[in-house]
Amino acid sequence: MTTSNPQLNSHGELIHLLSIEGLSRDILHNILDRAEPFTAVAEREVKKVPLMRGKSVFNLFFENSTRTRTTFEIAAKRLSADVINLNINTSSAAKGESLLDTVDNLAAMQADMFVVRHASSGAPYLIAQHLAATGRDHIHVVNAGDGRHSHPTQGLLDMYTIRHYKKDFTQLTVAVVGDVLHSRVARSQLHALTTLGVPEIRLVGPRTLLPAAAAQMIPGAPLRVCNDLADGLRGADVVMMLRLQNERMNGALLPSTQEYFKSWGLTPEKLALAKPDAIVMHPGPMNRGVEIDSSVADGRQAVILPQVTFGIAVRMAVMSMLAGGAQ
Numbered sequence: 001m002t003t004s005n006p007q008l009n010s011h012g013e014l015i016h017l018l019s020i021e022g023l024s025r026d027i028l029h030n031i032l033d034r035a036e037p038f039t040a041v042a043e044r045e046v047k048k049v050p051l052m053r054g055k056s057v058f059n060l061f062f063e064n065s066t067r068t069r070t071t072f073e074i075a076a077k078r079l080s081a082d083v084i085n086l087n088i089n090t091s092s093a094a095k096g097e098s099l100l101d102t103v104d105n106l107a108a109m110q111a112d113m114f115v116v117r118h119a120s121s122g123a124p125y126l127i128a129q130h131l132a133a134t135g136r137d138h139i140h141v142v143n144a145g146d147g148r149h150s151h152p153t154q155g156l157l158d159m160y161t162i163r164h165y166k167k168d169f170t171q172l173t174v175a176v177v178g179d180v181l182h183s184r185v186a187r188s189q190l191h192a193l194t195t196l197g198v199p200e201i202r203l204v205g206p207r208t209l210l211p212a213a214a215a216q217m218i219p220g221a222p223l224r225v226c227n228d229l230a231d232g233l234r235g236a237d238v239v240m241m242l243r244l245q246n247e248r249m250n251g252a253l254l255p256s257t258q259e260y261f262k263s264w265g266l267t268p269e270k271l272a273l274a275k276p277d278a279i280v281m282h283p284g285p286m287n288r289g290v291e292i293d294s295s296v297a298d299g300r301q302a303v304i305l306p307q308v309t310f311g312i313a314v315r316m317a318v319m320s321m322l323a324g325g326a327q
């Protein structure tokens, strides 16, 4: 079998995790299934497992992170790997060393895996292609968020969370609410929800924060655009809130954050339009009082902190799958 997907080998097995786009339903379910037993490690009922003993994982975070960087570090340590967190601000990248020179030098220190977050869409692909072109494709690359493009482990942990609470993807109505335009998380979620068979996905937000031709942004996806929050929330099973990505906005796309909250902020009254057992998700960091009211963020329907804990198990599943080759 040959494949043009750079994250799969010639047998269709995952060697890098660069994007959810192009991954089959079987691969997604394999990762989610593999994460199940790791929840005992994530919750520390089991302290550690030896699946990556002797392996070196390098965290290269060229953009800020709290959840992703820390849970990758925890996941790697609970798999018994050695973890090196490169501090980009005090590294020679700050003196102008290129991304690929940085990678080459860390590869020379016998890296087994790079976990990469970068402001440029495609940076993890560039690293994977460079490693392949130089005969080092035994070193795995995991995308921890690249520009507006993709955040695949966030998408996977979101799917794990939905499956945990709702069981069957094929019966769900999912609302993705807010700044879809600038969100790599939304793109990963939409690919995953579509591949896993969700029959109705609503893109809910003001026109200025949705991509042009939003309903066609993922070929074959069952997308419905809602430019009204009430319309988007009515009868939903899952409400996935998105952060306003101010750092990626060019120019004023909103009158003010107060106006945004009035029209698009998730309050208890608005949430009451969704199903009574709907879950509320957010990838973090949250802008409280902008896209979500605190009473919802901390309320009984929120599963925002469980998302973080599940992230450890899902990242353990991804890393051990790549490192062990057992798929």
Ligand code: CP
Binding pocket: 064, 065, 066, 067, 068, 069, 145, 154, 283, 284, 285
């Ligand atoms: N969800 C997420 O990517 O959060 P961090 O930026 O804190 O990693």
